[in-house]
Amino acid sequence: MGKISKTRSILYKTAKVLGDVDAVKKGKVGKRVKRRVAGKVVGKLLRKI
Numbered sequence: 001m002g003k004i005s006k007t008r009s010i011l012y013k014t015a016k017v018l019g020d021v022d023a024v025k026k027g028k029v030g031k032r033v034k035r036r037v038a039g040k041v042v043g044k045l046l047r048k049i
Contacts, residue, residue: 001009024031 020029020032023029
């Protein structure tokens with residue numbers, strides 16, 4: 001794995017965690033979980049195409 005892809009991966013993971021923290025602060029965890037599950041489902045469907 002190259003240095004740029006490692007950095008990119010770390011940034012995306014950090015953004016994901018910060019989004020989770022923000023959702024907890026705002027009390028919107030349920031909405032975030034639903035969106036994340038929906039995103040995974042759509043991603044799997046698109047991979048099959």
